[in-house]
Amino acid sequence: MGASSVPLAWYLILGSALFCIGVYGVLATRNLVVIIMSIELMLNAVVLDLVAFARFIEPARVTGKAFGIILYATAAAEAALGLALVISIWRTENTVEVEEIDVLKG
Amino acid sequence: MDVMSDLWLPIVRSLGIALFPVVAVVFLIWVARKVIARMQDRLGPTNAGTPAGPDAIFQTVADAIKILTKELVIPEGADRTVFIAAPMLVTAVAVAVWAVIPLGPGEFQVVDLEIGAFYVVAMSSLAPFAMIMAGWSSRNKYAEVGAFRAVSQIIGYEIPQTLALLVPVLLTGSLSLQKIIEAQRVPYIVLAPFAALVYFLATMAEVNRLPFELAEADSEIVAGYFTEYSGMMFGSFYLAEFINNLTASVLFSILFLGGWRGPGVDAVPLLGPVWLLVKAFLVFNFLNVFWAAMPRLRIDQVLAFNWKFLVPLALLVLLTTALVDKLIVYLGYTTDGMRAVGLILANLVLGVGLVGYLYALGRRRKRAGVSVPEEFLPLLSSGSHGALRMRSADVVPLSRHNGTSGMRYSRDERGKSSTVELQANHISKGE
Amino acid sequence: MPIGQIAFLGFAVVSVIAALRVVTSRRVFHAALWLIVAFFGVAAVYMLLESPFMAAIQIFLYIGGVAVLTVIAIMVTKGVMREDRRILNRPVAAGVVSLALFVTMTWMIIQLPLPEEPVFPVVEGSLSLLGAALVDPKGYLLPFEVVSVMLLAVLVVSLYLGKER
């Protein structure tokens, strides 16, 4: 039971799969909220890799967790600011599609 | 044979602990109805000509059987999968919390996780989701108002609840609920009364108890996020709500009242669950008394009370406890007795400061022409908002959100479920 | 096949399918719900890695925090969400890029000499070590305090952006 029977490579492959799905989401969708969700997916994949490495090759398992928790804080901050921007854009431009946002075009 | 018993014992124990809240709730719903009815000068469930046992103690069983045979109506335009999944999720989450709850010493627990208290917090942070799913998928205006209220209220009150929960964790030095109980030679409500107060108030909002019952305010938005639900799907929401009430009472007993600790537990471990349940039952009825006595607040008052009172207070309590306790040890008073005296003194100072602050605030608002500061209504209410006045205090202006003016009356009857009680009441009055 | 591997494959399949549904769902609200399922799958994998703390934080912060906020954002902006059809931006090119990335990464992972078994056993009480390391000047004190400044900035700035003007 537990990590002992699953090789490290499996966890890393799962992480890269989630990461690449996130990349696809960022590249392929126009909806701002879906893009933010895809970024969250990518960050989560990174944390998964960190935790897996921490379990397999680190004695005290502190470094992986510390990095993971700080990454989580950053991800949450990113989501809060990103979504606040979405609301702000929605209020001024009345859209949440990336292509239709052109306030910075002169 | 040995392997079999190794496998079956945990499964049977899990089954027992998982079914316990469901079965207990059948009894507790009856208790709640009876207590509230007595407080409001009514009889509550009676066995007027029905085979529901003495004082209709099996009324809930009858209601459950009735509701099981009612049609599950799915409104047109609803998001069917999400609509059906929401009540399932809400019940599953309510039961899932019980995995780490120690009903007694040792074997009376499914699994004593190292992070027990955090598991409880994490699991209960899923509850708003079921509400959002229900409110969104119904395609109903009332349901959506309810979902919005539920989310902004319940996630908001999660903060003071979690911060207050950190105080027992910090005093124990462990997140395991079993260890938190074992460390309480003196119940933490004595050492950290303000943490207990914050936790209790936040819990009341978390489990949607009056005066924080906005998400399903029956006289404003029908039934809130589960307006469109019927039959057993409605029953699931009702069941989950009472399971959450029971869980909240049990958790408060564990964190602040010493859990299963009590006279005679060391000799007879079976007394442990009895003590815990007695404490939880008292807390549960305390919640019921509030339910019967309090008017419902408006959404802006609820949110202001959280963000402008409970969250700052929770931060202050956590800071004071952590600093004072460490400072006492740093100054060389390492005995438990000295630490306890220091903590009690710190809480006393905190209490005096708090009362002074509220008094000054009330004075300032009064001079400014506002009778009661809105955000402190639950604590300071007087006059027309009389907190503990019973029936005459039922009348409260409708939430601004609806845009209608009007009054509401009687919050006990929950629309769909209590027809039997209404009839019984009617009969007893007719006699 | 050991039961751990079966469990891992189950959780992995659930989270990958859910993640795929996040980026392909036609309704944005459904995408958010699938995101929660994906997060749950990852939390279960954390339990396999014997990190219950990370699993709890995943549920508490990601599902109870970030996902809830995302859902509220969707509910607020639902008027302009294209409900029935999500217009995709060059789906084929994006698919090719991310598939190529995945193949490269997997190939690299297979090439690496990674351990099959954990090198060290699980340490009891590693969580309190983490707590101590977070406030240790030789540990993670600086990131810890920076996080608090960041949270302060997030609180003020996001409320400023979000409030009605």
Added chain:
Amino acid sequence: MLHPYAQLGIFLLIATVIGVAPIALAWLVSPKKQNPRKSQIYESGNPPFGEAWIEFKPQYYLYGLAFLAFDVEAAFLFPWALAYNKLPLFAVVEAALFIALLGVGLIYVWRKGWLTWM
């Protein structure tokens, strides 16, 4: 002896069954009589009017944003509270700084009136 996490898994499975079973049972025994009037959306008896989905003020959303910042803080404080007994005084002061900084942020947005319901 079963691994604790396996026991937790079994318990969660049972919890799911408890969630699903009543509704599945009701689905089996309850009558199913479709009727356009019955499946209409409930609006206190009147026929539903206007869009089924109304727009909300983003006011609710502001509280969500404030919540997330404090959520992260609480998540950080869990391991710290666990280690509290072993920490020296100055480590506690550092954590107090961590808590106080967000408290300052709360007071700032409070004074600015951004937490007031509009």
